[in-house]
Amino acid sequence: MRTSIATVCLSGTLTEKMQAAAEAGFDGVEVFEPDLVATPASPEEVRALAARLGLSLDLYQPFRDAEGVSEEEFGRVLHRARAKFHLMQRLGIDTMLVxxxxxxxxxxxDEVSAEQLRRLGDVAAEHGVRLAYEALAWGRYVDDYRRAWRIVELADHPAVGVCLDSFHILSRGHDPAAIEDIPGAKVFFLQLADAPALTLDVLSWSRHHRLFPGEGAFDLGAFVGHVLRTGYDGPLSLEVFNDVFRQTDVHDTARQARRSLTWLEDLVGTRPLPPVGEPVAFDFVEVRAEDTGEVDVLLGQLGFTFRGRHRSKDARLWSEGTARIVCNEQHARDRAPTLAAVGFEVPDPAASADRARALQAPTVYRRTLASEQELPAFRAPDGTEVFLAPVASGEAPWVPEFGGGQEPGPALLTGIDHVNLAQPWQAFDEAVLFYSSLLGLVAESSSEVAAPNGLVRSQVVRSATGACRLALNVAPLVSRDGFPQHVAFRTDDVVAVARRAIDRGLRPLAIPANYYDDLMARFDLPADEVEAMASLGLLHDRDASGEFTHFYTATVGGVFFEVVQRRGGYDGYGAPNAGVRLAAQHRG
Known part of the structure; x- marks a missing residue:
């Protein structure tokens, strides 16, 4: 199907928006009237630019307050409409959103509204224009697409149809199944937007918080399925009002928007992509810095084995169980330690890479010798490099590229439990779509944690099995070194790992005595057990399914580590302890 995007979705001038939409691969655009009014380009110049860019001009919008009015007011409506229809002829646009x-x-x-739309349709038809009537979620009388369709039926005019907008329908909780009762020929246009689940008046929700498909809580796959079953054959078009998208780089946002439609087209089967290769395990995590020496020390204290230096790169490998950490000092001048890359084991790296390219994920290029394992890699919205590795039955095939180290012994750490990645405020929603569309990771409900300098917004995306979990966080205020990120390692004996680490010189993150007093009150734990936990810097949580005990290291640059032990069916991340950790890190 053809794809389109409303210019209101993007930052910049009308011409900049059109150029970005074309570069991102859209087939057409909806012209948002304020964008046209503000441009110095004439309608003829806009039409010519669209032709040069290979874009169709699919919709002129919006035309407001057209029906349900007095006869005197309707005379003014017709006056406005004639001027807009003439303008649309100059632009070469044949459909108007009403x-x-x-x-x-x-x-x-309804009879009055239908009669007025019929008369408006007569004038529109004289100019070669169709009217797509849309029920706004906050319409004074008409706020339901089913009523809008009844009015269009009563109007019974070939130039009058409906526009279906996912936000206006789903935000009101209306059942979209009745869309299939509308003949496809009378569905003149389709507008799509996702949105987070919010308890908010629909006008504010719509004007500030819409998202691109796949970034929110709406079931757009089912919604579009209903529309396609009518026989609708027009474009899939995005209309997303969002304060963030109106500020971010127009080209980046346009690519993000196009990726969301590519994902949706795959979901509904109109343009299938290579199948999702859900990761079965973490392959490695890379820490990059000009000097990763302090990270080496932390890893050694936690029990990791130094496996050696890379044969052609300034990088070192540490491993414990299936957990592998690469410390990379190449191309990292003046850089403090950060998490730079995450590798995932996927069933078919080549197919996953084809899917990533189809979704316009930026490719990462690294110099690789002929004798070295080449792993396809792509850049996430926050800059993290995502590597796709084959599933390994034992040691990863690239590990022999590191030499001069030691062979690992028995492991107390069994693998990587989750990775916590800080997100720029403008990339948060796009990151959710990136990981879900490329890797099939599923978003859990988001949460907010109080930190000393504000609220931290957190969103976990994970594989269905829980083998790969990413916690995506947006901080309210970054420190001079940036908001810290971390890797959490699994163990079956967190007490033994903590004792071993302390014996090797580790200083766990300092947890205040008040936390342990509260712990005894919450869980009725024996005083001697809590005292032992305090001596090791351990934190604890419990729910109906099981228990969770963990500790944190100090932060080096922008990186720290966590060790976790899950018991029973506990599937969380110790959320009640997150505020304590953030406060302790704030103290330094």
Missing amino acids: CSNVGTATVDD
């Missing part, structure tokens, strides 16, 4: 009346409606009568 929103249900919000401001001037005084007559709550």
Whole structure:
């Protein structure tokens, strides 16, 4: 199917928006009237630019307050409409979005609204224009697409149809199944937007918090399925009002928007992609810095074995169980330690790479010798490099590229439990779509944690099995070294790991005595057990399914580590302890 995007989705001028939409691979655009009014380009110049860019101009929008009005007011509506229809002829646009009346409606009568749309349709037809009537979620009388369709049926005019907008339908909780009762020929346009689950008035929700498909809580796959079953053959078009998207780089946002439609097209089967290769394990995590020496020390204290230096790169490998950490000092001048890359074991790296390219994920290129394992890699919205590795039955095939180290012994750490990645505020929603569309990771419900300098927004995306979990966090205020990120390692004996680490010189993150007093109150734990936990810097949580005990290291640059032990069916991350950890890190 053809794809389109409303210019309101993007930052910049009208011409900049059109150029970015074309570069991102859209087939057309909806022209948002304020964008046209503000441009110095004439309608003819806009039309010519669209032709040069290979874009169709699919919709002129919005035309407001058209129906349900007095006869005197409707005369003014016709005057406005004639001017807009003439403008549309100059632009070469044949479809106008007509929103249900919000401001001037005084007559709550479907017959009156239908009669006025019929008369408006007569004028539109004289100019070669169609009217796509849309029920706004906050319309004064018409706020339900089913009522909008009844009015269009009553109008019974070939130039009058409906526009279906996922936000206006799903935000009101209306059942989209009745869409299939509308003949496809009368569905003149389809607008798509996702949104987070919020308890908010629909106007504010719509104007500030819409998202691209796959980034929110709406079931857009089912919604589009209903529309396609009508026989609709127009474009899939995005109309997303979002404060962040109107500020971010127009080209980046356009690519993000196009990726969301590519994902949706795959979901509904109109343009299938190579199948999702859900990761079965973490392959490695890379820490990059000009000097990773302090990270080496932390890893040694936690029990990792130094496996050697890479044969052609300035990088070192540490491992314990299936957990592998690469410390990379190549191309990292003046850089403090950060998490730079995450490797995932996937069933078919080549197919996963083909899917990533189809989704326009930026490719990462690293110099690799002929004798070295080449892993396809792509850049996430926050800059993290995501590597796709084959599933390994034992040691990863690239490990022999590191030499001069030691052979690992018995392991107390069994693998990587989860990776925590800090996200720029403008990349948070895109990151969720990136990991879900490329790797099939599923987003859990988001949460907010109080930190000394504000709220930290957190969103976990994970594989269905829980083998790979990413915690994506947006901090309210970054420190001079950036908001810290971390890797959490699994163990079956967190007490033994903590004791071994302390014996080797580790100083766990300092946890205040008040926390342990509260712990005894919450869980009725024996005083001697809590005292032992305090001596090791251990934190604890419990739910109906099981228990979770963990500790943190100090932060080096922008990186720290966590060791976790899960018991029973506990599937969380110690959320009640996150605020304590953030406060302790704030103290330094």
